[in-house]
Structure formats: C-alpha cells, structure tokens
Amino acid sequence: MNSINVQGLSKSFGTVEALKNVTLTIEENKIYGLLGRNGAGKTTLLNSINNRIFPTSGEILFGEKSVIENEDVQRNFFFVGEQLLFPENMNAKKAIRWTKEFYPHFDEDYAKELMSLFEVPIKKKVKSLSTGYKTIFKNIIALSVNVPFVFLDEPVLGLDANHRELFYKALLEKYSNSPSTYVISTHLIEEVANIVEDVIIIKKGEILRAQSRDSLLETGYSVTGMANLVDQFCQDKEVIGLDALGGIKSAYIIGEKPRETVDGLDISTMDLQKLFVKMTNA
Numbered sequence: 413m414n415s416i417n418v419q420g421l422s423k424s425f426g427t428v429e430a431l432k433n434v435t436l437t438i439e440e441n442k443i444y445g446l447l448g449r450n451g452a453g454k455t456t457l458l459n460s461i462n463n464r465i466f467p468t469s470g471e472i473l474f475g476e477k478s479v480i481e482n483e484d485v486q487r488n489f490f491f492v493g494e495q496l497l498f499p500e501n502m503n504a505k506k507a508i509r510w511t512k513e514f515y516p517h518f519d520e521d522y523a524k525e526l527m528s529l530f531e532v533p534i535k536k537k538v539k540s541l542s543t544g545y546k547t548i549f550k551n552i553i554a555l556s557v558n559v560p561f562v563f564l565d566e567p568v569l570g571l572d573a574n575h576r577e578l579f580y581k582a583l584l585e586k587y588s589n590s591p592s593t594y595v596i597s598t599h600l601i602e603e604v605a606n607i608v609e610d611v612i613i614i615k616k617g618e619i620l621r622a623q624s625r626d627s628l629l630e631t632g633y634s635v636t637g638m639a640n641l642v643d644q645f646c647q648d649k650e651v652i653g654l655d656a657l658g659g660i661k662s663a664y665i666i667g668e669k670p671r672e673t674v675d676g677l678d679i680s681t682m683d684l685q686k687l688f689v690k691m692t693n694a
C-alpha cells in the first residue's frame with residue numbers, strides 16, 4: 413500500500429500564509445495526532461490532502477500519483493470535517509445506504525451496530541440531529557467506511573464525556589480488528605495521548621515535530637525544586653518554559669532526561685499536553 417507524501421506544501425489565503433513549505437509523510441496503518449494551536453493550519457492541511465482546497469504551491473502524492481483532482485486516489489481517503497456531505501433531508505438510516513453507493517467496502521451492519529451503541533436516532537433527518545449527534549453520525553460513517561486513510565478534524569467536539577470515551581474505544585477496537593490510518597486533529601491532547609502512535613505538531617503553518625509519540629516524549633523532561641537549584645541545573649540546558657510559585661520553580665527542558673537523581677530536584681518526564689503547550693507557546 414502507499415503512503416501520503418506532502419512535499420513543500422504552501423497555502424495562502426490572501427496575505428495569510430496558512431501553510432508554509434510543509435513536508436510530511438503519512439504512513440499506512442497508523443494513528444496520528446495532528447496537534448496545533450488555534451489557527452495553526454491543521455484544517456488547511458486536511459482540506460488540502462482531501463482535495464477540498466488547492467495548494468498555492470507544493471505537491472501531495474499518494475504513491476506516485478498526485479492527490480489533487482484525482483478521484484481514483486481520493487477514493488482511498490475519507491475526511492470528516494465541519495461540513496456534512498449528505499443530502500440535507502436524508503435520515504440517518506438512508507444516509508448509511510447512500511454512503512455505501514460511494515464506498516463499496518462500507519460496512520453497513522457495523523455502522524448500524526454503532527448507531528445503536530451510541531443511540532443515534534436513525535429516523536431523524538441528519539440535518540435535525542443535535543450538534544453532538546451530527547458529529548457522532550459522521551464519526552460512525554468514518555469508522556465503517558473501510559478506506560485506507562481516514563481524517564478526523566475535531567471528532568469529539570461537542571461530544572459529552574461518555575460519548576467521547578465510547579468513540580475512542582470504538583476507534584481502538586476498529587483499528588485493532590482492521591487497521592487503517594487515522595489522522596485525528598484535536599485540542600484534547602490528553603484524551604488522545606494514549607491512542608496515537610505518531611504526533612504531528614503544526615505551529616503557525618509549519619511542522620514543528622512529526623515523530624512517534626514515544627520518541628517525542630523522550631525529547632523533554634521537567635525539573636522542579638528551589639529556584640536557585642533549578643537555575644543552576646538549567647545553565648547549559650535548552651529551556652522551553654518556566655513556571656514559578658513562591659520559591660519553587662519548574663523548568664521544562666528539551667534533551668535527554670538525566671539518569672542520575674540530583675539532590676533537591678525532582679526530575680520527571682513531561683506529559684504530551686505539557687510538552688505541546690511549552691513547545692507551541694509564543
């Protein structure tokens with residue numbers, strides 16, 4: 413199977429450079445977390461790969477072929493974004509059948525099973541579903557569609573905690589039974605931290621990091637203790653952030669976590685959210 417290769421991709425909207433020379437590979441059968449602050453360029457990247465907008469420059473290849481205006485290639489992708497791509501007046505049940513026409517591997521029985529698990533009112537018109545249920549409905553289609561690359565832009569936005577948990581569980585079950593690639597753009601980093609294998613961090617239109625979650629977590633650590641001890645420890649280190657409360661200070665550092673303990677200092681690994689916040693601040 414093929415991977416997606418984004419090469420030197422730039423996209424401007426007037427004077428706004430939403431993506432700047434992005435180069436990236438999205439491999440088969442992996443779950444990616446696409447992380448970035450508001451306006452970083454996540455949706456623009458997903459829209460570009462899924463042929464919803466045209467790049468200003470650069471290429472996106474699937475194997476040897478360009479993804480742009482290439483229906484054959486796009487059949488391998490499924491994108492859940494803000495837009496609903498179903499005829500407005502269809503009910504959820506009909507919309508399932510309608511999807512099957514376009515995606516021959518769509519698993520209708522599995523979709524129905526999920527509809528019942530999430531208690532989607534399938535007789536309601538899709539346009540009349542509540543915001544959360546519209547999202548759930550789109551996610552169910554995405555999990556049932558059986559294409560190699562599925563892109564989910566903010567898939568849990570508007571979902572209550574129970575439904576978010578149920579969604580992550582369904583996604584992992586589906587992935588372990590029948591792996592595909594899932595690229596999940598989200599602000600709820602801690603919720604996906606244990607699900608994603610690779611992390612792509614975008615900052616102001618540029619790729620800051622694209623690597624495995626585990627190797628990313630190994631790139632940083634935090635040090636906490638009396639301010640003077642922390643300052644001394646940090647002298648020759650790459651510090652990406654500091655917190656201070658009273659005389660206690662925490663420093664967030666890029667580099668390999670020291671193996672030995674240091675008297676008076678607590679040295680810990682950073683969690684993904686902390687690392688993300690510190691890396692993308694400013």
Ligand SMILES: Nc1ncnc2c1ncn2[C@@H]1O[C@H](COP(=O)(O)OP(=O)(O)OP(=O)(O)O)[C@@H](O)[C@H]1O
Nearest residue numbers: 425428429430448449450451452453454455456457
């Ligand atoms: N159609 C458009 N017209 C003009 N500017 C746009 C358009 N789409 C996106 N932008 C701009 O491009 C930049 C990137 O936006 P994008 O929606 O890709 O960010 P994002 O990372 O998905 O943000 P968020 O997390 O807030 O959804 C922003 O500055 C945004 O205002």
